Amino acid sequence: MATAHEIRGLGHSVRRKEDDRFIRGKGNYVDDIVLPEMLHMELLRSPVAHARINSIDTSRAGALPGVVAVITGEALAAHNLAWMPTLSGDTQAVLATDKVRFQGQEIAAVVAETAYIAKDALELIDVDYELLPAVTTPQQALEEGAPLIRDDKEGQESNHIYHWEAGDQEATDRAFADADRVVSLDTFYPRCHPAPLECCGCVADVNPATGKTTIYMTSQAPHAHRTLFALVAGLPEHEIRIVSPDIGGGFGNKVPIYPGYVVATAASLLIGRPVKWIEDRTGNLVSTGFARDYHMHGELALKGSKMTGLRVKLLSDNGAFFSDAQPTRFKAGLFHIVTGSYDIPAAHVITDGAYTNKAPGGVAYRCSFRVTEASYMIERLVQTAAYELGVDPVEIRMENFIQPEQFPYESATGFLYDSGDYPAAMRLALERLGYDQLRKEQAEAREEGRLLGIGVAFFTEVVGAGHGTEYDIAGLRMFDSAELRVHPTGKAILKLGVRSQGQGHETTFGQIIAQELGIPYEDVEVQEGDTDNTPYGLGTYASRSTPVAGAAAAMISRELREKARKIAAHLLEAAEDDLEWEPGRFFVKGSPDRAATIQDIAFAAYTNLPEGLQAGLEGVHYYDPPNMTFPYGAYAVVVEIDRGTGAWKVQRVVAVDDCGVRINPMIVEGQIMGGLTEGFGIAAMELITFDEDGNCIGSTFMDYLLPTAWETPEFELDATVVPSPHHPLGAKGVGESATVGSPAAYVNAVVDAIAHAGVRNIDMPVTSDKVWKALAEVGLAE
Amino acid sequence: MAIQEQEAVAITRPLAVSVNGVERSAEVETRLLLVHFLRQTLGLTGTHIGCDTTSCGACTVLLDGTPVKSCTVLAVQAEGREITTVEGLTPAGGLHPIQEAFSAEHGLQCGFCTPGMMLTSVALLAENPDPTDEDIRWAISGNICRCTGYQNIVKAVHHAAGKLKEAS
Numbered sequence: 040m041a042t043a044h045e046i047r048g049l050g051h052s053v054r055r056k057e058d059d060r061f062i063r064g065k066g067n068y069v070d071d072i073v074l075p076e077m078l079h080m081e082l083l084r085s086p087v088a089h090a091r092i093n094s095i096d097t098s099r100a101g102a103l104p105g106v107v108a109v110i111t112g113e114a115l116a117a118h119n120l121a122w123m124p125t126l127s128g129d130t131q132a133v134l135a136t137d138k139v140r141f142q143g144q145e146i147a148a149v150v151a152e153t154a155y156i157a158k159d160a161l162e163l164i165d166v167d168y169e170l171l172p173a174v175t176t177p178q179q180a181l182e183e184g185a186p187l188i189r190d191d192k193e194g195q196e197s198n199h200i201y202h203w204e205a206g207d208q209e210a211t212d213r214a215f216a217d218a219d220r221v222v223s224l225d226t227f228y229p230r231c232h233p234a235p236l237e238c239c240g241c242v243a244d245v246n247p248a249t250g251k252t253t254i255y256m257t258s259q260a261p262h263a264h265r266t267l268f269a270l271v272a273g274l275p276e277h278e279i280r281i282v283s284p285d286i287g288g289g290f291g292n293k294v295p296i297y298p299g300y301v302v303a304t305a306a307s308l309l310i311g312r313p314v315k316w317i318e319d320r321t322g323n324l325v326s327t328g329f330a331r332d333y334h335m336h337g338e339l340a341l342k343g344s345k346m347t348g349l350r351v352k353l354l355s356d357n358g359a360f361f362s363d364a365q366p367t368r369f370k371a372g373l374f375h376i377v378t379g380s381y382d383i384p385a386a387h388v389i390t391d392g393a394y395t396n397k398a399p400g401g402v403a404y405r406c407s408f409r410v411t412e413a414s415y416m417i418e419r420l421v422q423t424a425a426y427e428l429g430v431d432p433v434e435i436r437m438e439n440f441i442q443p444e445q446f447p448y449e450s451a452t453g454f455l456y457d458s459g460d461y462p463a464a465m466r467l468a469l470e471r472l473g474y475d476q477l478r479k480e481q482a483e484a485r486e487e488g489r490l491l492g493i494g495v496a497f498f499t500e501v502v503g504a505g506h507g508t509e510y511d512i513a514g515l516r517m518f519d520s521a522e523l524r525v526h527p528t529g530k531a532i533l534k535l536g537v538r539s540q541g542q543g544h545e546t547t548f549g550q551i552i553a554q555e556l557g558i559p560y561e562d563v564e565v566q567e568g569d570t571d572n573t574p575y576g577l578g579t580y581a582s583r584s585t586p587v588a589g590a591a592a593a594m595i596s597r598e599l600r601e602k603a604r605k606i607a608a609h610l611l612e613a614a615e616d617d618l619e620w621e622p623g624r625f626f627v628k629g630s631p632d633r634a635a636t637i638q639d640i641a642f643a644a645y646t647n648l649p650e651g652l653q654a655g656l657e658g659v660h661y662y663d664p665p666n667m668t669f670p671y672g673a674y675a676v677v678v679e680i681d682r683g684t685g686a687w688k689v690q691r692v693v694a695v696d697d698c699g700v701r702i703n704p705m706i707v708e709g710q711i712m713g714g715l716t717e718g719f720g721i722a723a724m725e726l727i728t729f730d731e732d733g734n735c736i737g738s739t740f741m742d743y744l745l746p747t748a749w750e751t752p753e754f755e756l757d758a759t760v761v762p763s764p765h766h767p768l769g770a771k772g773v774g775e776s777a778t779v780g781s782p783a784a785y786v787n788a789v790v791d792a793i794a795h796a797g798v799r800n801i802d803m804p805v806t807s808d809k810v811w812k813a814l815a816e817v818g819l820a821e
Numbered sequence: 822m823a824i825q826e827q828e829a830v831a832i833t834r835p836l837a838v839s840v841n842g843v844e845r846s847a848e849v850e851t852r853l854l855l856v857h858f859l860r861q862t863l864g865l866t867g868t869h870i871g872c873d874t875t876s877c878g879a880c881t882v883l884l885d886g887t888p889v890k891s892c893t894v895l896a897v898q899a900e901g902r903e904i905t906t907v908e909g910l911t912p913a914g915g916l917h918p919i920q921e922a923f924s925a926e927h928g929l930q931c932g933f934c935t936p937g938m939m940l941t942s943v944a945l946l947a948e949n950p951d952p953t954d955e956d957i958r959w960a961i962s963g964n965i966c967r968c969t970g971y972q973n974i975v976k977a978v979h980h981a982a983g984k985l986k987e988a989s
Binding site: 054055057058059060061062063064065066068070071073155234235236237238285286287288290319320321540541542543705706708709712713714715716717739740741745747748749751753754 | 852853864865867868869870871872874876877879906907908910911923924930931932934935939957958959961962964965966968969970972973974975
């Protein structure tokens with residue numbers, strides 16, 4: 040139900056409110072912040088992957104005119120700040136004291152009057168390294184006698200971090216014993232990087248006069264960061280204010296706390312002046328939250344073409360510190376959603392994590408805690424099964440889908456899927472694509488010696504954490520919050536615990552209030568990111584803003600609407616039960632002219648109240664979701680491969696998404712197109728890799744390739760809408776759907792073009808040289 | 822390569838440029854990048870920095886009408902020339918057609934690439950008032966956007982082209 044045009048609640052593609060400042064160049068990003076007396080900080084990073092630090096000589100750097108301080112790990116250790124806890128219960132060096140454990144690790148910081156002088160001074164720091172052998176794969180890391188990376192940890196005798204299992208091993212073993220065919224796939228989901236266009240940074244201002252610490256920082260989770268700062272630095276939490284200004288893209292990269300933030304804050308505390316630290320692109324690519332680096336082995340048990348069991352064994356490369364940003368209980372994130380969209384009665388997942396001499400991090404990049412790896416695994420495995428069985432890849436999916444009447448559906452690994460109609464979304468995608476006709480064209484093209492491929496992927500995501508008893512980050516329950524203040528003139532301010540990084544919260548959250556309280560969306564100002572002025576929340580990542588904070592915004596509106604009903608009854612001299620609501624007003628049943636608008640009511644809330652009712656029309660709601668939401672979609676990609684070079688070109692991309700009720704369809708489609716592009720980048724070109732000495736290949740945008748407008752295909756979008764039954768608006772998260780779902784579709788398309796010749800897998804990024812080698816092996820290269 | 826301490830003494834020279842139609846002059850370090858001159862010396866923070874390697878285009882400004890990446894131009898190289906930044910694109914009242922179009926077509930999300938993307942588009946439309954999809958995609962291929970997937974940016978440039986033609 041769309042609201043009136045003047046109110047513009049759910050379903051209206053209204054122009055974004057935040058655009059006005061961005062198109063004028065008047066956004067306020069962290070590097071735009073300038074404070075009086077502000078100093079600049081630059082970090083010295085390790086040029087080598089693994090080495091003992093014999094000594095650090097900062098005397099020449101410290102003597103450079105304009106340098107105010109040179110800070111080393113030893114100096115931080117005096118304040119117990121050389122190490123900090125990670126979001127996965129491990130420790131991470133803030134500035135290295137004993138060893139460097141990956142190339143790019145932070146060793147020292149220079150604070151100077153200008154950033155240019157600080158960079159000059161970095162060149163004058165002399166570090167004496169004693170090189171150690173570098174470990175660059177988890178397989179090497181777990182070999183007997185491998186160099187021990189974390190010799191700082193008492194009792195840590197190997198590079199093994201964790202072992203984690205999900206599902207029912209016995210039931211799964213039985214399914215495999217009874218199977219009439221087992222199909223397997225080994226695949227590596229390589230390391231890639233979210234690379235938001237704005238790097239990380241902060242301005243730390245510890246004010247010696249007031250004792251207040253204000254940190255302007257690129258933070259997707261400012262409230263959680265404030266608590267962690269309080270715990271790590273021992274600062275009183277009420278004296279810390281985190282302000283997350285406009286953020287130039289996050290994609291998960293701005294969830295963790297990085298050493299730069301901590302050192303800048305410590306520097307400001309020690310010096311008594313504000314300190315700005317702005318990471319450069321190389322710093323961002325070599326040291327901050329990467330994604331994936333997952334070695335996966337999957338096996339599917341089949342009876343006929345019915346899937347009866349799924350086994351997955353994973354080996355995770357976590358880098359030098361286990362710092363994955365993910366719910367505490369789940370060492371492999373939510374990978375156990377790996378049964379995907381299929382009714383597979385038994386499944387078992389085994390994961391092991393290993394330290395390597397590579398940057399730490401691990402679950403970022405537009406992915407709800409390793410759902411991306413899971414979706415890729417099952418969709419590539421199902422595709423492989425189709426070829427092995429000689430059935431159409433769409434047919435095997437249709438035959439095994441969880442059916443609409445099975446919802447709510449409990450998966451073999453324990454998720455309770457909320458709602459869906461998978462066959463309907465699949466049929467719509469096939470219709471939009473002209474699937475049957477395309478298969479004919481593919482056969483004809485093959486006769487002519489051309490290689491067309493049609494790739495299909497059907498993903499189901501799990502997003503919108505909590506419930507808080509199941510999901511927490513570093514002990515903090517994953518609820519979220521909304522505080523609504525309706526002013527006497529009927530205009531309102533909505534304050535949220537989440538933080539947009541481009542998702543358009545200032546618009547969509549205004550639309551939620553418009554829908555629920557009838558205040559036009561233009562009359563609602565949305566505020567986020569300042570911990571002094573917003574209610575506590577866990578932040579924006581893992582597609583959780585709409586499922587959690589969106590629900591909180593709806594719920595507080597409904598609570599205020601109930602108060603408004605009492606005031607309306609007073610104004611209209613009617614009984615509360617005799618009043619009916621329509622967006623924007625209460626009216627007396629049967630007399631639609633006897634009405635009080637929400638604006639009348641807001642004014643009365645401060646001027647003309649019924650006896651016994653508190654003044655004001657304000658409130659806050661903390662929403663702890665009863666369950667996750669499970670958005671899904673059918674993606675189809677058509678490619679043609681050049682047999683001479685192995686280059687592949689995308690001809691069509693059809694994406695049908697079901698994210699439940701859409702608040703602003705234009706913004707939803709924008710999220711999906713962005714995700715389809717990042718998915719394309721991951722499938723085609725984005726790669727962070729390392730040579731055997733642990734040198735990072737992919738440390739600038741000249742090596743870490745991102746899709747430009749030239750390579751990026753056009754997208755044809757469509758939608759089905761099956762509301763979430765437990766979300767107050769029926770909405771599900773959508774921000775990550777396309778990054779989760781699309782990589783398998785692109786790779787399936789390339790493999791589909793040559794599957795008839797026996798090719799089953801090409802690991803990402805699917806570069807032309809890999810495709811050409813695959814063509815050559817099966818005699819298709821020209 | 823370690824630099825010598827004495828080399829760190831800044832070498833400066835006077836710079837005079839026209840920025841958004843206003844004559845600006847300053848004594849600047851010869852090594853000062855144009856993007857830092859604009860952002861720090863003049864406080865025009867609409868020009869952003871995304872990569873340091875001329876790859877991403879967030880720092881794009883117009884130098885005598887031609888898009889350049891201001892992170893790899895020295896400020897002193899702009900001596901005597903005209904620079905247009907996003908601040909100069911915005912008329913005193915209302916919006917430039919490209920600004921209007923980016924918002925109308927949802928051609929931006931986080932807004933970080935937007936100033937550079939709009940300036941490149943303005944330069945394209947000055948040269949080619951009726952571009953094809955392919956012309957637009959080629960013209961903006963030096964400007965990376967991580968959010969939108971470009972499709973709405975292409976639409977926005979067409980939208981602005983239509984408005985500019987109506988106006989002329």
